[in-house]
Amino acid sequence: MLILGLTGSIASGKSTASRILSTTHSLPIIDADVLARRVVEPGTTGFERIKDYFLPTTPDLLNADGSLNRAALGKRVFGDSEERRADRAVLNRIVHPAVRREMMKAIFWNWIKGHWAVVLDVPLLLEAGLDAVCGEVVLIDVSDEELQIGRILGRDKEIGGTMTREDARRRIQSQMPRKEKVGIMEEVWKKRNRGYIVENDSGKEELEKRLAEVVDTLQAKRSKTWTWLMLLIPFLTLGTSIWVLATTWWTKRTYYRxxxxxx
Ligand SMILES: CC(C)(COP(=O)(O)OP(=O)(O)OC[C@H]1O[C@@H](n2cnc3c(N)ncnc32)[C@H](O)[C@@H]1O)[C@@H](O)C(=O)NCCC(=O)NCCS
Ligand SMILES: Nc1ncnc2c1ncn2[C@@H]1O[C@H](COP(=O)(O)OP(=O)(O)OP(=O)(O)O)[C@@H](O)[C@H]1O
Structure with a gap:
């Protein structure tokens, strides 16, 4: 089974792309943002650890119903000051291992179900080095930062949020710069014919067209026989996975050196 990494900066259009891949191309989606919400629901260890660390210094951390006030937590962790970085690192250390565990379980179940591919929609795929488990990677890329900010604010308004331009900028600053993402894609993924940069500065129809091209390429690469063989012979799957893992590790190491x- 192909693990297709789907990433991009905030509001680049990953969820929009996921919806297209799911509805038009029938691909199962594992959404890291959804998992990241699930692992901090009231009653989970993640929730308790966040409460222990952030509540003493964030009085509005909890909503009236006892759930996390995500906007308040967002204000604590997004931005590039030393303090915000440190708080973000703490939150990431609480949430990310739990998300990784849930992700691996979901990958396993999709493999059991016999899907030819599964989409791993992870905003921080490259930052967290999770691309290492992917066979191919798609980067949804918006080159115009003003357009990106507009989309962040537009989406927030739709859900009745109160985000400001500065808040949007802080979220962008909290992620790996776009140029660096494109660099990794070019050097680590595209060079091995395993990476796709999907430009999403235009409309949704254009995005649909570009994604259809990516899916066509992926399907052409994987013959039916190979998919059946992978399904029937777990050993072969394991061997292929180790090979992809090792070559990705090696190419990334060379890139960083x-x-x-x-x-
Ligand atoms: C700070 C929180 C509570 C804010 O919640 P909110 O509902 O406002 O945003 P949401 O979770 O929908 O995230 C929106 C986008 O923000 C960006 N983002 C989220 N967390 C981070 C982070 N730790 N670092 C950089 N960018 C992030 C991503 O692009 C994400 O798609 C939340 O983002 C969170 O718990 N983040 C830590 C977990 C995480 O890293 N999630 C990303 C996927 S693993
Ligand atoms: N091609 C497009 N044309 C117009 N609007 C778009 C396009 N792609 C995405 N959008 C809009 O931009 C906003 C952000 O898109 P989306 O939620 O898919 O981004 P995302 O990358 O999943 O964000 P996040 O990083 O926060 O998870 C949404 O309101 C969406 O409808």
Whole structure:
């Protein structure tokens, strides 16, 4: 089974792309944002740990019904000041391992169900190095930051949020710069014919067209026989997965070494 990583900066259009991949192309989606909400619901260990750490210094951390006030927590962790970075690191250390565990379980179940591919929709795929478990990676890319900010604010308004331009900017600053993401995609993924940069500066129809091209390419790469073989012979699946993992690790190592030398 192909693990197709889907990533991009905030509001680049990952969820929109996921919806297209699910409805038009019948691909199962594992959405890290959804899992990240699930693992901090009241009653979970994640919720308790967040409460222990953030509540003493964030009086509005909880809503009236006892759930997490995500906007308040967002204000604590997004931005590029030292303090925000440190708080974000704490939150990531609480949430990410739980999300990774849920993700691996979901991958396993989709494999059991016999899907030819599963989409791993993860905003921080490259930041967290989770692309290492993917066979192919799609980056949804918006090159115009003003358009990106507009989409963040537009979506927030739709759900009755009160986000400001500055809040939107802080969220963008909290992620790996777009240029670096494109660099990894070019050097680690596209060079091995396993990466796709899908530009999403235009309309949704254009996005649909570009995604259809990616899916066509992926399907052409994987013959039916190969998919059946992978399903029937777990050993072969394991071997292929190890091979992809090792080559990704090696290419990334070479990329970072080259980058460190030229810095
Ligand atoms: C801070 C929180 C409570 C804010 O919640 P809110 O509902 O406002 O935003 P939501 O979770 O829908 O995230 C929206 C987008 O923000 C960006 N984002 C979220 N968390 C992070 C992070 N830790 N670092 C950088 N960007 C992030 C992503 O692009 C994400 O798609 C929430 O984002 C959170 O718990 N983040 C930590 C977990 C995480 O890293 N999630 C991302 C997927 S693993
Ligand atoms: N091609 C497009 N044309 C117009 N609007 C778009 C396009 N793609 C996405 N949008 C809009 O931009 C907003 C953000 O898109 P979406 O939620 O898919 O981004 P995301 O990358 O999943 O965001 P996040 O990182 O927060 O999870 C949404 O309101 C969506 O409808």
């Amino acid at each position: 080259k980058k460190a030398k030229s810095a």
